[in-house]
Amino acid sequence: MSDAAAAQKQWFGHPRGLSTLFFTELWERLSYYGMRAILVLFMVDQIQNGGFGLTDGKATAIYGLYTAGVYLFALPGGWVADRLIGQQRAVFLGGCIIAAGHFTMAIPIIPGLHGLSTPSFFLGLILIVLGTGLLKPNVSAVVGQLYPEKGAERDAGFSLFYMGINIGAFAGPLVCGYLGEEVSWHLGFSAAGFGMLIGLIQYKAGLKYLGEAGTLKGVTEASKKKDMTRFWSACAALTATGVILYFMRDTLGLTLEGMAQATGGLIVGLAIVYFGYVLLAGGLTTTEKKRVIVIFLLFVGAALFWSGFEQAGSSMNLFAERFTDRVVFGWESPASWLQSVNPLFIIIFAPVFGWLWVALGPREPSIPFKFGTGLVLLGLGFLVMSWASTYIPENTDGFQGVSPMWLIVTYFLHTAGELCLSPVGLSSVTKLSPDRLVGQMMGTWFMGAALGNLIAGLVAGRIESMPLPQLFSTVAMIVIVSGGLYILFTIPIKKLIGDLKADA
Numbered sequence: 001m002s003d004a005a006a007a008q009k010q011w012f013g014h015p016r017g018l019s020t021l022f023f024t025e026l027w028e029r030l031s032y033y034g035m036r037a038i039l040v041l042f043m044v045d046q047i048q049n050g051g052f053g054l055t056d057g058k059a060t061a062i063y064g065l066y067t068a069g070v071y072l073f074a075l076p077g078g079w080v081a082d083r084l085i086g087q088q089r090a091v092f093l094g095g096c097i098i099a100a101g102h103f104t105m106a107i108p109i110i111p112g113l114h115g116l117s118t119p120s121f122f123l124g125l126i127l128i129v130l131g132t133g134l135l136k137p138n139v140s141a142v143v144g145q146l147y148p149e150k151g152a153e154r155d156a157g158f159s160l161f162y163m164g165i166n167i168g169a170f171a172g173p174l175v176c177g178y179l180g181e182e183v184s185w186h187l188g189f190s191a192a193g194f195g196m197l198i199g200l201i202q203y204k205a206g207l208k209y210l211g212e213a214g215t216l217k218g219v220t221e222a223s224k225k226k227d228m229t230r231f232w233s234a235c236a237a238l239t240a241t242g243v244i245l246y247f248m249r250d251t252l253g254l255t256l257e258g259m260a261q262a263t264g265g266l267i268v269g270l271a272i273v274y275f276g277y278v279l280l281a282g283g284l285t286t287t288e289k290k291r292v293i294v295i296f297l298l299f300v301g302a303a304l305f306w307s308g309f310e311q312a313g314s315s316m317n318l319f320a321e322r323f324t325d326r327v328v329f330g331w332e333s334p335a336s337w338l339q340s341v342n343p344l345f346i347i348i349f350a351p352v353f354g355w356l357w358v359a360l361g362p363r364e365p366s367i368p369f370k371f372g373t374g375l376v377l378l379g380l381g382f383l384v385m386s387w388a389s390t391y392i393p394e395n396t397d398g399f400q401g402v403s404p405m406w407l408i409v410t411y412f413l414h415t416a417g418e419l420c421l422s423p424v425g426l427s428s429v430t431k432l433s434p435d436r437l438v439g440q441m442m443g444t445w446f447m448g449a450a451l452g453n454l455i456a457g458l459v460a461g462r463i464e465s466m467p468l469p470q471l472f473s474t475v476a477m478i479v480i481v482s483g484g485l486y487i488l489f490t491i492p493i494k495k496l497i498g499d500l501k502a503d504a
Helices: 003-008 017-044 058-072 074-105 120-145 150-185 185-210 222-248 256-281 288-315 315-323 335-363 368-390 405-432 435-464 468-488 492-499
Strands: none
Touching: 003 120, 003 468, 017 058, 017 074, 017 150, 017 288, 017 315, 017 335, 058 074, 058 120, 058 256, 058 288, 058 368, 058 435, 074 120, 074 185, 074 222, 074 435, 120 150, 120 405, 120 435, 150 185, 150 288, 150 335, 150 405, 256 288, 256 435, 288 315, 288 335, 288 368, 288 405, 288 435, 288 468, 288 492, 315 335, 315 405, 315 435, 335 405, 368 405, 368 435, 368 492, 405 435, 468 492
């Protein structure tokens, strides 16, 4: 189907292809957030209950490394799509690998093997990381290609797409969380795999509506052959490095927490090298360079935001399990169900925010102002958590827990911040990126998410050693001050962005 024919098909006033991507991402996010909701709870659960019996520090370090890896591999995933197979094929291949990962995690624990010695669990995490790295940046890049005008309609399209993400994120913890906590952890993991399979079937059925969006363009056979050689060489080097580190972990004195910290430094260094290379040797025009600088600032803002927001699956998940009263009419709900509160708010308010940006027209807040506002709202949510923590006694024997309304109010503030920052960030990167680097620039956006997720895991590990009021208030102050800086420097950043509409 040609671009023109595909564009004639409408879905709620948007290109028909948006529905294909909407439901693909819905099912993928159901699998991802369903598994994420029970991941830390499974790792800290006692061995006799089917868990790993890990400490909070080790469990959250694994959580941080895993969630960081999910987004870190978005950069090579974007490169593979741009240079080798195109975004459409990358989405499907990534989904297949994700499904394989979830089903691998569903393999029951071998008797005598628990925790860090269970191979199937970690193989499953690695497969999900690789698959999501292919799928996540490229499905968003295809959404951007459905809107060549780069105007407010694209922002509205991304907000609608973002609502699809959160329908899946809402359902995932309810399904996988109930099965995992109430029946069997591994049944919860397998449910996530079936969710991804449904998404793949739907994607294949609706592929015709995408037209040429997301297909491989402007790549010669000679350059493709060279890039394929580079790809396999990089895979071999990465695999060899992983094997060496695994077998030398005791000799090198590697710990999970140390690996997480080193990975954080690696992500920061990689981002600086990549952006430096693109700016100095990427053959960009002056306008393109200015906009790439803005994308770097968005990368920093994303890292700051997700370092707080993604504690939902770690520190706040443990808070829900240990310190929250979850009894309703005599029945105690799974702790993971509170992970569905944020996406529920997104479902309710995403259309409102999408409509608002279009309705404001020329009065719409700028990208840096939205980013600053999102960070400030995130910080206010952590101030609420700090306040709630003051009601937890030192001796929790007999303590029934604080009201779940503390977490619900926090998630509401985090949701408002997310809607100011995340869909706007996704759309802005596709607008600001040079056309030939869209996939890679989407990868850098997810690198910011990777760094934030890693920091979130490391911070959550302090739940064992730092008083909760101090932990949450420290996070709050850092993100509020950062948000204030984005708001303060709104005008200089807007000058770097220039007039996007004039270039559309």
